Amino acid sequence: MRFVREILKDVEGYTPGEQPQGSNLIKLNTNENPYPPAPGVLEALRNLSADALRKYPDPLSVAFRRACAQRYGAPDESWIFAGNGMDELLAMVLRTFVDPGDTVVATYPTYSLYEILCVLHGAKLHYVDLDDDFQLTPDFMSASGRLCFLTRPNAPTGVAAPREAVADFCARFQGIVVIDEAYADFAADTCMDFPDRFDNVIVMRTFSKSFSLAGMRVGTMKAQPQLVREFLKTKDSYNMNAASQAAALAAITDYDHMLASVAKVCATRQRLREALVARGFRVPESQSNFLLAHWNGTPSAKDIFQALSAQQIFVRYFSARRLENALRITIGTDAECDALLAAIDGILGAAK
Amino acid sequence: MRFVREILKDVEGYTPGEQPQGSNLIKLNTNENPYPPAPGVLEALRNLSADALRKYPDPLSVAFRRACAQRYGAPDESWIFAGNGMDELLAMVLRTFVDPGDTVVATYPTYSLYEILCVLHGAKLHYVDLDDDFQLTPDFMSASGRLCFLTRPNAPTGVAAPREAVADFCARFQGIVVIDEAYADFAADTCMDFPDRFDNVIVMRTFSKSFSLAGMRVGTMKAQPQLVREFLKTKDSYNMNAASQAAALAAITDYDHMLASVAKVCATRQRLREALVARGFRVPESQSNFLLAHWNGTPSAKDIFQALSAQQIFVRYFSARRLENALRITIGTDAECDALLAAIDGILGAAK
Numbered sequence: 001m002r003f004v005r006e007i008l009k010d011v012e013g014y015t016p017g018e019q020p021q022g023s024n025l026i027k028l029n030t031n032e033n034p035y036p037p038a039p040g041v042l043e044a045l046r047n048l049s050a051d052a053l054r055k056y057p058d059p060l061s062v063a064f065r066r067a068c069a070q071r072y073g074a075p076d077e078s079w080i081f082a083g084n085g086m087d088e089l090l091a092m093v094l095r096t097f098v099d100p101g102d103t104v105v106a107t108y109p110t111y112s113l114y115e116i117l118c119v120l121h122g123a124k125l126h127y128v129d130l131d132d133d134f135q136l137t138p139d140f141m142s143a144s145g146r147l148c149f150l151t152r153p154n155a156p157t158g159v160a161a162p163r164e165a166v167a168d169f170c171a172r173f174q175g176i177v178v179i180d181e182a183y184a185d186f187a188a189d190t191c192m193d194f195p196d197r198f199d200n201v202i203v204m205r206t207f208s209k210s211f212s213l214a215g216m217r218v219g220t221m222k223a224q225p226q227l228v229r230e231f232l233k234t235k236d237s238y239n240m241n242a243a244s245q246a247a248a249l250a251a252i253t254d255y256d257h258m259l260a261s262v263a264k265v266c267a268t269r270q271r272l273r274e275a276l277v278a279r280g281f282r283v284p285e286s287q288s289n290f291l292l293a294h295w296n297g298t299p300s301a302k303d304i305f306q307a308l309s310a311q312q313i314f315v316r317y318f319s320a321r322r323l324e325n326a327l328r329i330t331i332g333t334d335a336e337c338d339a340l341l342a343a344i345d346g347i348l349g350a351a352k
Numbered sequence: 353m354r355f356v357r358e359i360l361k362d363v364e365g366y367t368p369g370e371q372p373q374g375s376n377l378i379k380l381n382t383n384e385n386p387y388p389p390a391p392g393v394l395e396a397l398r399n400l401s402a403d404a405l406r407k408y409p410d411p412l413s414v415a416f417r418r419a420c421a422q423r424y425g426a427p428d429e430s431w432i433f434a435g436n437g438m439d440e441l442l443a444m445v446l447r448t449f450v451d452p453g454d455t456v457v458a459t460y461p462t463y464s465l466y467e468i469l470c471v472l473h474g475a476k477l478h479y480v481d482l483d484d485d486f487q488l489t490p491d492f493m494s495a496s497g498r499l500c501f502l503t504r505p506n507a508p509t510g511v512a513a514p515r516e517a518v519a520d521f522c523a524r525f526q527g528i529v530v531i532d533e534a535y536a537d538f539a540a541d542t543c544m545d546f547p548d549r550f551d552n553v554i555v556m557r558t559f560s561k562s563f564s565l566a567g568m569r570v571g572t573m574k575a576q577p578q579l580v581r582e583f584l585k586t587k588d589s590y591n592m593n594a595a596s597q598a599a600a601l602a603a604i605t606d607y608d609h610m611l612a613s614v615a616k617v618c619a620t621r622q623r624l625r626e627a628l629v630a631r632g633f634r635v636p637e638s639q640s641n642f643l644l645a646h647w648n649g650t651p652s653a654k655d656i657f658q659a660l661s662a663q664q665i666f667v668r669y670f671s672a673r674r675l676e677n678a679l680r681i682t683i684g685t686d687a688e689c690d691a692l693l694a695a696i697d698g699i700l701g702a703a704k
Contacts, residue, residue, distance in 0.1 A: 048397055
């Protein structure tokens with residue numbers, strides 16, 4: 001393409017998980033929440049006035065950021081930034097703190113979007129392998145770069161690095177540490193207090209998982225005000241529309257609804273994990289709303305993935321190093337997980 | 353700030369027009385449409401299901417892009433891209449087609465956001481002055497760069513360059529030409545057919561003005577598929593949420609509602625322009641939903657702006673070169689414009 005930047009010539013872009021259409025399918029492939037958002041969210045959308053649509057939204061999303069500050073233990077909204085999904089925040093953090101050519105650190109494996117964002121920005125991504133149990137290694141602890149993406153709990157493993165190790169890393173690392181807490185509401189503990197003591201830490205959250213708002217694109221983050229100020233400079237003028245601001249505010253206001261939804265998902269997660277382990281899968285303890293189920297038998301993990309797809313049961317398969325023999329399974333309802341197990345039994349039984 | 357990029361050290365960010373709160377105020381400062389969006393838009397938002405919020409939205413906004421293709425004379429949606437407001441498209445076009453250090457061309461004056469976007473991206477903005485009637489000059493016609501932002505009708509002048517001149521420029525210019533048609537629905541003609549014959553032209557539209565959807569952040573563009581493909585690579589994975597996709601589709605589907613709204617605005621525009629000219633303002637013929645009213649008398653334009661603000665009537669004042677003696681006035685309802693004129697009469701009368 002004659003006009004495009006050299007840097008983009010070989011870029012393919014991020015491939016979102018398949019969004020199969022139709023009824024009677026079981027969708028356990030994109031880590032959505034199987035339960036609906038808080039009733040107040042739909043009400044907030046129904047109550048949007050013609051005037052709210054006609055006029056520009058609050059460019060600073062103040063009401064929502066204030067609610068986040070209160071919930072996430074920040075003095076006020078100057079510690080909070082919010083955007084059009086955590087995707088936007090992840091892209092913005094590179095544009096704000098990383099020059100083209102700079103090094104960005106991440107564990108391997110981790111959320112595959114970081115690599116794409118680095119390529120688009122012209123940054124060098126330095127992957128440091130996790131150990132066999134998907135835990136941080138000494139090599140990672142001593143890595144250096146302008147910025148680090150640390151996903152906790154990690155995707156697609158579900159494993160959360162110990163808080164103390166993450167704190168040690170934040171104290172040692174010279175650049176910005178983005179702690180991607182997309183799945184933290186499903187975890188035993190979080191690092192949301194780290195920005196209180198580290199001036200280089202940004203903790204990010206998405207409302208797509210625990211709050212059941214993937215459709216509305218809501219991401220938020222906590223960091224010291226001098227970091228948040230830079231985001232306010234580099235953001236699009238009106239990055240959250242009136243509907244997503246209203247929905248996000250309603251969602252965080254009904255926090256108990258989210259907690260109840262998360263409790264159900266975590267109970268099903270334990271049940272599904274035990275059932276998969278009983279069938280011979282190796283499944284690390286997950287602190288998120290999915291399981292990474294390793295399978296070294298016959299048929300292969302990829303074959304199982306395809307056989308499940310043929311039965312309209314969708315899980316995620318990555319053809320990437322260290323993930324070729326695994327399926328990432330989103331925690332659905334109990335009924336969906338039972339159907340998944342029955343299908344797996346059928347596939348494994350037929351192969352015997 | 354220790355962590356921030358050198359390039360951002362002196363950046364202030366874009367200052368959106370004031371969003372005064374309260375009732376009994378007349379808001380003619382941010383080019384919003386005084387009339388509500390199509391009834392189908394509110395209905396579409398009311399009909400959003402819990403499932404639509406819970407699940408990821410269509411990452412490619414196909415339904416809306418298809419409707420745009422049909423409306424804007426494109427063979428199919430491969431000619432259309434859509435995003436979270438035209439702001440997102442303007443930022444993306446730099447990231448996609450301009451390397452840091454490259455030159456970007458624009459007229460002066462024009463939409464002030466381009467300059468901020470260029471600074472954030474590290475591009476050099478080369479302004480070419482318009483002539484005294486705010487028309488394109490020979491210098492502009494022969495300008496060169498990697499990309500050109502050409503606003504038609506222009507902001508904040510309201511003047512539309514002749515189609516033939518724009519076509520000549522597109523044929524001559526070696527880089528990408530972005531024709532920013534934010535206000536084109538209020539104009540006598542448009543350049544929406546240019547991408548059919550120019551492989552370097554991108555025509556952008558916002559739904560914030562003519563469609564009364566500033567609150568929903570909807571932007572769209574038409575270009576040849578090989579250009580659109582690059583946007584699909586560089587965009588955020590899910591850049592339009594479920595609500596904005598539904599609202600945008602409903603809005604473009606009820607095209608007659610938009611046309612009726614635009615007709616009312618254009619009638620008021622003519623009436624207001626004549627009234628301002630009768631009072632001694634110099635007001636270029638506007639093809640948009642605002643007027644740029646020049647005033648060289650006493651009190652100054654800035655004083656009038658401040659006196660109006662004190663009466664809760666908000667217009668836009670730019671303290672920039674060639675704009676110091678002007679007010680940019682959004683076309684409101686007839687009643688709002690009458691109130692504005694009465695207030696101006698009071699201010700000018702009191703000064704005599």
